[in-house]
Amino acid sequence: MPACDLIIIGAGVLGTFHAYHAAKAGKRVLLLEKDRYPVGATVRNFGQVVPSGLAGRWFDYGRRSLELYREIQQQTDITIRQNGTVYVASEPSEWQVANELHDRYSRIGYRSELLSKEQVLAKWPSLRADYVYGGLFFPDELSVEPEQMIHRLIGFVQEKLAVEYRPGSVVIGCEPIGDHVRVTLANGQTVEAGRVLLCGGHEVRLLFPDVLAQAGLVVSKLQMLLAEPVAGLELPGNILTGLTIRRYEAFQECPSYQQLTPVSPELAELQRWGIHILFKQATDGSIIVGDSHEYAAATAQEDLGYHTQDYINNLMLTEARRIAAFPVTVRKAWAGFYSQTPNEIFEYDVAPNIRIITGIGGKGMSSSAGYAEESIQQWGL
Template sequence: MDLVIVGAGIVGLAHAVEAVSRGWSVLVVERDARAVGASVRHFGHIGVTTQDGIALSYALASRERWLRLGKEAGFAVRETGSLVVARADDELAVLDDFAARRDGDARILTRRGVTDRVPVAARGVTGGAFLPLDLRVDQRAAAAAVAAWLNTRRGCRVEWSTAVVGLEPGSGVTLVRTSRGDVVARRVVGAVGHEVARLFPEAAHDAGVQHCRQQMLRVEPARSARRAIGEIGPAVLTGTSLLRHEGFAWSPSLGRVRERLAETRPELLDAGVSLMLTQLPDGTVTLGETHSYGITHDPFRSEALDDLLLREGASLLGVPLRAVERWEATYASVPRPFLVAEPMPGVTVVSLTSGSGMACAFGLAAKVVEEVA
């Protein structure tokens, strides 16, 4: 086998797509019966424009691969763009800075321009920015569609309910011990998300891997609501999102946003809120998200954080909301946006450590596969 990939989330699948395109024989092994990690728990937002530096180049490459793969694998990749809603002058100033730097990749909108594009409450909106390069997929279906397509490719298969229990490097190959038998591979890629330490404890320790846990909701209008939400095409980001995306980090106005929130809404900063939403095909809305960091998190979910998200979402959309589903998502976090390490000969561990897996996985995978070829 040319390549064994551990993990069938979007990062692992991206490496399989890239390797198959080179004619390699590929085996993807996944311990669960289907993808249930961060790849299906987030927004389906392929946030190209808000990346920066090398991450932006990966995201632009990923964008082209998503569009091509959607056609080949038969799932919808929507060129909806994203819309950042500004509800304070300092937020709009950050967007002005951003648009000036990005040369056409961000279009500044008036308040009317915002409310004409997405059904948000007009009260308090000062303007916004439209990011036309961003894409949308149904996050609950995309990974399964990619995996199914890979299983139709010659020399590739995805094995579910198959756990890797050990890796033993040898002379030019690695023995991959799994719960369904052993496999010999020329190269191995470990794409195990936040669980780097389970297979590669030294790599996780050396990189300082922490787990970022997020609380998220699927919501719909409360039964008492007088109106429905309506159709929401783009991903919708807000002022708190500006604090969490590298593309905005260099703006001199960003400090004023943080200072204002620290004075007027400290609970949003304390909870690490990045308020954003996307709409699922059934019309319900994925709403999030909070952020907390640690090596091991308590298993108990905070109702107060869910209530905070519901209030903020209702304020943004101008309609009371009720939660239909509640969950947590977890990703690996280190001070840089990507973890790529070789913990043993012939084995590369890859993790997207800034929550940008959907946006950057395919671009990063192309680089990794090229380097291990």
């Protein structure tokens, strides 16, 4: 008899929430992580849980994720803060689209508030008055500290749900053996389970390169900045701006989206690099600023390089300083990578009891908890 019911390969937010839901359903779960701790997209992001920007079923998963985060936070501190999300419109056509999104969410009972320019500046006085036209605020949305949250979530599923967690476990083989699956580790050990789920991002190429070649996965490279704390500065919640309104899927479904006023040549250059400016203050007062997006096929990720480009960072800094009145002094910069697919997410059964799930894109922090719940149920676990 296999030692466990389910082995999950990859302990990022997508894999760990699958472990959470499977263990809640009474399954014996082994969670494997190739590194000493997760270092991928789960920790290289803003830590914003913003269903408001998602569309279709991903909004529903995100809405459910808010509930799940709160449920866990009531049992243990996973760094959840409910300070809301604001989208700051910078001109009339962005404001019109924000009004339309507010109306749509009002019809389905998802709380939002339209804020006048004066109300935005009263709540966020460190934003520049000449940038702000109005704001759309979602009071129920959350912030997390991404580098801390995943460690605490893994600790929670170990302690409360008896998930076995093995970091530093590099998987080099995964094959069906009769009615179960054998997983081989780089140290020569093998473990067996009734089923195996791979949630290792584009690293699926290490085990199933033929699958990756057919998946159509694209890797997105994001550049982000961490700004030094500013004495006395408070930036509650997630602050998203006009370029975000022009980028996020939820706004693209609004009737007036196609009538947005064309941006200036300077902003068009930002859009060419997939830049939209977000601010999120961490608990230590530092401020994450970003981000940009460059793309390459997952089979050619190396083309994106490992470096960050000063040109992109300077574009982001210039726009951030046009929006915010506080000094933005960079402490460090980094690049994050996540995989995505034109089909919203990549789900593939290598065998009846071996499943790959990857390509969730930038939706992971906001929607993985809700998505994984449905995923586990649909797989009959």
